[in-house]
Amino acid sequence: METMIKAENITKSYTMGKTKLDVLRGVNLTIEKGRFVAVVGASGSGKSTLLHILGALDRPNSGSVFYQKQNLAGLRWGKLNHFRNKEVGFVFQFYHLLDELTVLENVMAPAMASAGLLGWMSLKSRTRERAHQLLERFGLKERLRHKPYELSGGERQRVAIARALINQPPLLLADEPTGNLDSRTGHGILEALKGLHDEGQTIIMVTHDERIASQASRVIRLIDGKVQE
Numbered sequence: 308m309e310t311m312i313k314a315e316n317i318t319k320s321y322t323m324g325k326t327k328l329d330v331l332r333g334v335n336l337t338i339e340k341g342r343f344v345a346v347v348g349a350s351g352s353g354k355s356t357l358l359h360i361l362g363a364l365d366r367p368n369s370g371s372v373f374y375q376k377q378n379l380a381g382l383r384w385g386k387l388n389h390f391r392n393k394e395v396g397f398v399f400q401f402y403h404l405l406d407e408l409t410v411l412e413n414v415m416a417p418a419m420a421s422a423g424l425l426g427w428m429s430l431k432s433r434t435r436e437r438a439h440q441l442l443e444r445f446g447l448k449e450r451l452r453h454k455p456y457e458l459s460g461g462e463r464q465r466v467a468i469a470r471a472l473i474n475q476p477p478l479l480l481a482d483e484p485t486g487n488l489d490s491r492t493g494h495g496i497l498e499a500l501k502g503l504h505d506e507g508q509t510i511i512m513v514t515h516d517e518r519i520a521s522q523a524s525r526v527i528r529l530i531d532g533k534v535q536e
């Protein structure tokens with residue numbers, strides 16, 4: 308199978324005053340296209356740190372991340388922005404939706420951000436159509452003009468997933484997407500992710516919940532800053 312993303316010997320430490328915290332101590336990881344991978348580990352084990360590094364939201368202290376054979380460390384500013392905006396989609400535990408925007412506008416925002424003013428004029432109607440389709444798929448057709456604060460947690464997370472997918476990123480990264488939800492609602496989110504995976508979406512999902520993780524096609528454990536399978 309073709310490799311989607313590969314981490315080689317990733318290390319990451321945080322220094323707080325005089326203490327140095329070694330969070331990742333040489334993480335090696337190869338994730339193939341089309342996989343639904345769960346990364347599990349205790350709270351504080353470095354799951355979010357790893358996901359941020361894979362999505363180029365953060366840099367490792369040493370080691371390399373290769374996205375489809377491209378070393379992220381070698382990407383210049385513009386290419387790196389392209390990677391963050393077009394190649395990966397991010398879903399967070401606390402949704403990170405913009406309360407000033409409607410549901411529809413939230414979902415469209417990443418497409419607008421990447422288009423530039425002129426590009427956006429030609430993209431807008433297509434983007435709106437795709438946002439409609441995504442929101443309909445996730446059961447939010449009746450919520451397009453609502454503001455995020457008017458929605459339930461499960462609905463907000465489904466909006467966040469739609470937003471993450473608007474630019475059709477090959478890789479979806481989800482950081483505890485069910486972590487703020489009751490188990491039934493969380494299950495619905497998991498079903499949505501599984502449905503995407505069935506259609507070929509590559510997904511890396513971080514969770515501290517073994518039951519949630521067991522639904523993925525592959526489970527990776529982060530223990531003492533290293534990967535165990």
Ligand SMILES: Nc1ncnc2c1ncn2[C@@H]1O[C@H](COP(=O)(O)OP(=O)(O)O)[C@@H](O)[C@H]1O
Pocket residue numbers: 321322323328330348349350351352353354355356357
């Ligand atoms: N920016 C930061 N500065 C200092 N310490 C951090 C920072 N980010 C995370 N940490 C610490 O690194 C460890 C791993 O954090 P994190 O990756 O968020 O773990 P997880 O997502 O598995 O709960 C934790 O002990 C956390 O407190």
Ligand SMILES: [Mg+2]
Pocket residue numbers: 354355356482483
């Ligand atoms: Mg975390």
